[in-house]
Amino acid sequence: MSNCHGSHAHGNCKPTGLCPIVTFPEVVNIDEIRDEAPEVKTFYMSFLNKDVEREFRIKSGQFIMCTVFGAGEFAVSLPPSPENDRFHISVRAVGKVTHALHALKPGDKLGVRGPFGNGFPFEEIKGKNIIYVAGGIGLIPLRSSIVHALQHREDFGRIILLYGARSSRDLMYQPDIQIWKQNAGFETFITIDRPEAGWDGEVGYVHQLIDKANVPIDNSVAFVCGPPVMFNSVIGEFLKRGMSEDAIVSTLERQMKCGIGKCQHCAIGRTLVCTDGPVYTYRQIKTLGEQI
Amino acid sequence: MSMYILSSHEIKQLAEELRASHDVYGPQVDPQTQQVFFDQLGDVDALNLEAPIPSMPVKEILFPQMEQVLKYKYDAETQNVEMAKPYVEKPKVLFGLRPCDLSGIQVLDRFFLGQEFVDDVYLTHRRQCLLISNTCLNPFPQCFCVCTHSGPDADEGYDLDLTKLQDGYLVKVGSEKGQALADAHDWKPAQAHHLSEQKAVVDRCIDLFPEMATDNKAWVARVMNRITTGFVKSETWEYIGDQCFECGACSFVCPTCSCFNVEDARMCDGECERLRTHDSCSFEGYARMAGDHNPRQPVEDRRNKRFFCKLSYPQSKKYLRPGCVGCGRCQWVCPGDIGLPNVVQYIRREITE
Numbered sequence: 001m002s003n004c005h006g007s008h009a010h011g012n013c014k015p016t017g018l019c020p021i022v023t024f025p026e027v028v029n030i031d032e033i034r035d036e037a038p039e040v041k042t043f044y045m046s047f048l049n050k051d052v053e054r055e056f057r058i059k060s061g062q063f064i065m066c067t068v069f070g071a072g073e074f075a076v077s078l079p080p081s082p083e084n085d086r087f088h089i090s091v092r093a094v095g096k097v098t099h100a101l102h103a104l105k106p107g108d109k110l111g112v113r114g115p116f117g118n119g120f121p122f123e124e125i126k127g128k129n130i131i132y133v134a135g136g137i138g139l140i141p142l143r144s145s146i147v148h149a150l151q152h153r154e155d156f157g158r159i160i161l162l163y164g165a166r167s168s169r170d171l172m173y174q175p176d177i178q179i180w181k182q183n184a185g186f187e188t189f190i191t192i193d194r195p196e197a198g199w200d201g202e203v204g205y206v207h208q209l210i211d212k213a214n215v216p217i218d219n220s221v222a223f224v225c226g227p228p229v230m231f232n233s234v235i236g237e238f239l240k241r242g243m244s245e246d247a248i249v250s251t252l253e254r255q256m257k258c259g260i261g262k263c264q265h266c267a268i269g270r271t272l273v274c275t276d277g278p279v280y281t282y283r284q285i286k287t288l289g290e291q292i
Numbered sequence: 293m294s295m296y297i298l299s300s301h302e303i304k305q306l307a308e309e310l311r312a313s314h315d316v317y318g319p320q321v322d323p324q325t326q327q328v329f330f331d332q333l334g335d336v337d338a339l340n341l342e343a344p345i346p347s348m349p350v351k352e353i354l355f356p357q358m359e360q361v362l363k364y365k366y367d368a369e370t371q372n373v374e375m376a377k378p379y380v381e382k383p384k385v386l387f388g389l390r391p392c393d394l395s396g397i398q399v400l401d402r403f404f405l406g407q408e409f410v411d412d413v414y415l416t417h418r419r420q421c422l423l424i425s426n427t428c429l430n431p432f433p434q435c436f437c438v439c440t441h442s443g444p445d446a447d448e449g450y451d452l453d454l455t456k457l458q459d460g461y462l463v464k465v466g467s468e469k470g471q472a473l474a475d476a477h478d479w480k481p482a483q484a485h486h487l488s489e490q491k492a493v494v495d496r497c498i499d500l501f502p503e504m505a506t507d508n509k510a511w512v513a514r515v516m517n518r519i520t521t522g523f524v525k526s527e528t529w530e531y532i533g534d535q536c537f538e539c540g541a542c543s544f545v546c547p548t549c550s551c552f553n554v555e556d557a558r559m560c561d562g563e564c565e566r567l568r569t570h571d572s573c574s575f576e577g578y579a580r581m582a583g584d585h586n587p588r589q590p591v592e593d594r595r596n597k598r599f600f601c602k603l604s605y606p607q608s609k610k611y612l613r614p615g616c617v618g619c620g621r622c623q624w625v626c627p628g629d630i631g632l633p634n635v636v637q638y639i640r641r642e643i644t645e
Contacts, residue, residue, distance in 0.1 A: 012409050023412040024362065027373055069366035069373055070564050072556040074582070095582025109366070109373045255581045257554040260409035263571070264551045265579060267597065268587075270606040275408050289522070290587065 012260075019055065022260055025067045025111025026052050028087075032106055037170050040137060041102055042090045045110060056087075059119035060148040061141075061251065061279045064089075065259045067111030071100035075256040077141040077278065090140045090172065116259040117278050120145050120249065122152075125221045129157035133234050135206055135226025136165050139172045141251045142225050150183050157220075160213055164191045164206035164230070168199050189213045207233045210241075221247045235282060248282035294471065296479035297486055299460040306477075308336045310385045314422065317353055318387035319343040333387070341388045341454070344432045345619060349547035350386060350393040351400060354417045355570075357544070361413050361554070362566035378565070379413055383420040388454070392435075392619040394425045395442035396547025398449045399611045403550055407610065413568065422469060427455040427490070430497055431505035434620030436633055439510050442617040444497040445490075455490045462486050508620050508633035512603060515639045516614065520604040528642050529596050532635055535628030536594075540572030542622035542631065543598070548615050551578075573597045599635055 012022045032044040047053035058064075066089065067073045074097045076089045093102040101110075130149055132142050149159055161180075165171045171190065180186050189209045191202035202209065206226070222243065224234050231250065238248055254266035254273045266273035269288035271280075280288075298306070310316050317332050318339040330346040330353070333339055360378040367373075389397070404414035428435075428444040437443030446453050451470035455462045462482055465471050518524055543549040553571040558564050571578065574594050580586040588594055601607050602615035616632050623631025630638075 022409060024375065024377070027375075067556075069364060070556065070558060073554065073566075098582060107371050108368075109371055111373075111375075253581065254587075255579055257552065258411075260411070261407055262404060262409070262411050262550070262552070263554065264573070264601075265553075265571075267573075270600075270604070 021113045028110050028112050030108050040092045044086050044088045058115045060144040061119035062115040062117040064114030068100045072097040126155045129216050129220040130159050131222040132161045133224045134163045135230035138226035160187045162189050162209040166193050207237045210237050217241045217243050224250045245283035246281050251278040294465050295482035296463045297482045314383040314385045316385045345390045358569045360565045361568045365563045381416045385422040387424045388426040391443040391446040392437050392617040394446050395617040399548040422451050424452045425450040431501050434507045435505045436508045436510050437618035440616050440618035445494045457489050510633035510636040516603050535630045537627050538574050541625040543572035545621040
């Protein structure tokens, strides 16, 4: 088997010492399953091989390939690193494999390969304000990044989360948001699309929150993730206010089969989402020349 | 670099000898259909070094059409999983590769082994593999390798290279593995006149292209710049896309196409296998994601992608050469009229209009 297990003797070992699991899935145990939102569940898991668990580091923004035994493999974005937090993925049941995943129970096993991809450019944005803009389950890929930013709070200016969902039931990670709010200087603005009984917060679309939050444009970066309609309107608002195209960052998704740049299913224009992405700036996305 | 001169008999002997320790593959002509296959040799006498280029590219041996890449058994009761690696390393000899197929293997090497990650499955097949190429003495009707710099003779990447001359086969050594093989034999060293004779043979073959290789012409270098910079009109891409039947044949016969799909399937004994199969970017479901979002819906988008892959600079940087090796197989199999040489012609026509 060619997985590294700390021996660093394989062609896929990285000089940084962060060796991804490339070929053979490592088995993880599902410890706990939590309902997050309608059709969205969070799976907390741990590696059976504790050596692998110690070696396993995820940069915020990367993804893993997750095997549901008997059903197949899918790419899932950005679980936080096990060192910081419990290792977990949040998945909406959409296709064949994710439905099979939702049918599992605690104690069942999954396979994990990875981590793959480039990750968020935290080194380059030190000292800047971070604006997170998420729509619906778009908060999943941003979650690990928020955790990272709060852990290195002193490195950044204002940290703002603008979050919108269809209804209050669709809001993800509510307990986490309550915990994050207790951090000094973490500003949260949440909205739902339509008025609802018992909801006393904002109603409307996410891009309308930009003014409400009095978002700083200079010396800021925006991490945007959500459905295409929301993505386009939010980016339109930011560009109108004079934000640079390089300061708008998003993560893209594609069908992936290998995760290591070989199967080519995730090609957009001249890049491969798995090795060149999944994190792109808006300037890069614009020049890809394909539908997102 | 040493050179030797071997008789036809010695060549056969070499193949026979390698068969003891290796799986030897070589071109064979089916006696009934006259079709050429590059298959494992059951009998050395079946090896036909004068046969035209094989119908299927040699990539099949290193990157099979369908292959198990993982086997596992999951017991839902005990929640226990067992995994095994089903592919194995075997010493192989590819005997009598046409230069275009050899270039195809080099492209695959650079793509699978030379990028950020190494593909373990390909590496396993490729690791103990001896490449023996064979110079083309005359072009075949569909060839255009002179346009893509991959023939009619091989200039790199081989362990041994054969050229048929008057006195027998000129054997050029191209690697340490090849030299070790030569050192183990008492082969007759070649003379200077053999080398000049080889050059004459290659020149004669190139001269024969206008007369014999009449099916295809593709001035690839001329259109690469245009495709890379996006100067090809969308009407031209639509014209090309309209002729695509989405059969995927061009990808399957292409020596450099390497897209694959991965599927898990349950076998009858409860075990599961992970299969890796060839895929084609012309298929409608190629980029479709769960939830039916398909970012590459129109057919011309997908066609466009394949020719970008073959003929654009960013991709050539990965391959260190154009992605087309000039074998002409895609033109053979295409039920429309959009084999790569024709696409190059369409784009050229657009330039001259």
